[in-house]
Amino acid sequence: MLHASDLRASERALAHARMLRARGAALPPDGLPAPEILDSWVRCQERGQEFGKPPRIDVVEGGELARRRERSDFVRRLAQAELETLAQQIAGSNYLLAFADRDGVILDLYADNRFRMSGSAAGIVPGSCWDEERCGTNGLGTALAARRSVAVTGLDHYHLSLGDISCTAAPICDARGEVVGVLDASSYVESRQRHTQALVQMAATQIENMLLAHQMRDCWVLAIHPRAEFIGTLSVGLLAFDDEGRLVAINTRARQLLAGLEVAAGVRFEQLFGDSFVAACARLALASEMRVRDALGSSLVARCITRPQRPQSGPGLRALAPAALPAAATTALGAPAATAVTRVAGVAGVTGATTAPAARTAARALPERSSFVAEDPAVRQAITLAESAVRMNVPLLLHGETGTGKEVLARHLHACSGRRGAFVAVNCGALPADLFEAELFGYAGGAFTGARREGSAGLIASADGGTLLLDEVRELPLPLQAALLRFLDDRQVRPVGGVVSRRVDVQIMAATNVELDDEVAAHRFRADLLYRLDTLRVVLPPLRARADFEQAARAMLAEVDRDAGLTDAALALLARQAWLGNFRELRSVLTRALVTSGRRLLDEADLAAVLPASPEAAAASALQRGATAMIRRELERCGGSVSAAARKLGISRTTIYRHLKGH
Secondary structure: OOOHHHHHHHHHHHHHHHHHHHHOOOOOOOOOOOHHHHHHHHHHHHOOOOOOOOOOOEEOOHHHHHHHHHHOHHHHHHHHHHHHHHHHHHOOOOEEEEEEOOOOEEEEEEEOHHHHOOOOOOOOOOOEEOOHHHHOOOHHHHHHHHOOOEEEEHHHOOOHHHOOEEEEEEEEEOOOOOEEEEEEEEEEHHHOOOOHHHHHHHHHHHHHHHHHHHHOOOOEEEEEEOOHHHOOOOOOEEEEEOOOOEEEEEOHHHHHHOOOOOOOOOOEHHHHHOOOHHHHHHHHHHOOEEEEEOOOOOEEEEEEEEOOOOOOOOOOHHHOOHHHOOHHHOOOOOOOHHHHHHHHOOOOOOOOOOOOOHHHHHHHOOOOHHHOOOOOHHHHHHHHHHHHHHHOOOOEEEEOOOOOOHHHHHHHHHHHHOOOOOEEEEEOOOOOHHHHHHHHHOEOOOOOHHHOOOOEOHHHHHOOOOEEEEEOHHHOOHHHHHHHHHHHHHOEEOOEOOOOOEEOOOEEEEEEOOOHHHHHHOOOOOHHHHHHHOOEEEEOOOHHHOOOHHHHHHHHHHHHOOOOEEOHHHHHHHHOOOOOOHHHHHHHHHHHHHHHHOOOEEOHHHHHOOOOOOHHHHHOOHHHHHHHHHHHHHHHHOOOOHHHHHHHHOOOHHHHHHHHHHO
């Protein structure tokens, strides 16, 4: 029962939201609903909807419902499989699960009888339309309007008559980025489960990945991830290319992994990865996966999960006979739809291939201790202290500009710690916020179609006995900061959808390129979490300020080509650069010089040909200019809100700050 005090509180919140939005003021971190809820309230009020009245719920007639179901046939079948799995996950919690089309019309329902009989659920029936324009702020309609996962709890609903319901919903986009449906899970407020939003988002991501693989079955579909063992998980990036190597489709995760690059339709493979498309396909014909570097220098693992089943028209691709590709890359996605669903389930399922356990793969990738250059006195002193700290399992905070070698240092410290487990690096700025909890803490078997039997242990558990690096830790969402704090307190991990916790022994390291004290002051980072992570702080100076620049440059060149060398004049020229990108930029410059000069001993002229005339020009290369212009345009459209622009572009706030700082 709603009381007058509830009504007045909602009125005050609405008035407050209107005032803040009108003045362009920042929202306070506490005391008001999430920004997407406030945005929805404002939209509802601008349409003249009255929140004191019940929503207007329209129901389409039977023939129209049948036509809508037929129009959404393939994605509907994918959704039904996920709804059945979700029903097993949240059974007994007075729930209702729904799949609706792109207009918000419910096509399928799974409901607990107790919830179905409640007054609030009376209008939730097949054929009912729950778009935001008719029904105000609600999980299903607001997810469609915002094009993102949302949770609408109790009086977050615009219409107060829905105040006893909790809804969480996630839109489903096809390979071209168009919304084709939405998943919704609803329950009574008092029965809601903390993991529901993560489960719904995982199910939606699973559907999107399978849908992309199905729609792009006549293209070359590549799966990418920084770590090979995660190619078969929900965090994999998917890209589809036509016979000429032009980008046709890309999923949200791939956009995040390639943040800062132009990934519009028609962009060529070579523009993204700097390698020949034909050569890449030929390499994948000999091995199930390969290492690639994107145009900004980030290393990724790529695997071909399907290729066209028709004769190829692209130059050179005819030479790749069907038998040339490994079995994992020849999934017959041109088969009937039901067969395709089975074969691509899970995006482990897209390949059907198995991967090495995370601990084993990560352990093999560790560099030797001698590979870390630390001749600078300040760096050497800090590292000596850090080496002692990791032997005592003391949490470390690694601080330094982007590209200063924080992960390399973390790997070095892991090797020094004597720990036998894996080194696991988690980029907090790259993982989707809605999937972060599942990635970090794992999920129980049955959380989504492709992993019913074994589930996923999660990144923390995969580092058991080893080291967990939380890179770009400032990007960790606030709810996950609280969950991480609980883990640091008791070292217990409970997977999403699970009921049993397990104790995990990990060395915790966090890395950042911003001042977390400032983030705490701005209420974007928890002070209590910073106290736990910042037991010992190691500061890495920028490359331009290091006394061991000569040794660092020679070591970097040896990584690129062990037989290459630098003249004294070339070293002097390098030492005069600003190196805003630090070691990453240095590696790119050395690689370009080797490629363009064709020489192994690089002199001053070889480097001058690839170095810009000034540090300012270096920061404004053609690639970076295009990415920065795109980011600035989106910032303008979002009224200067960095968080909103990051959500729209599917990149981290750190990436935006880096572009703004560099330009």
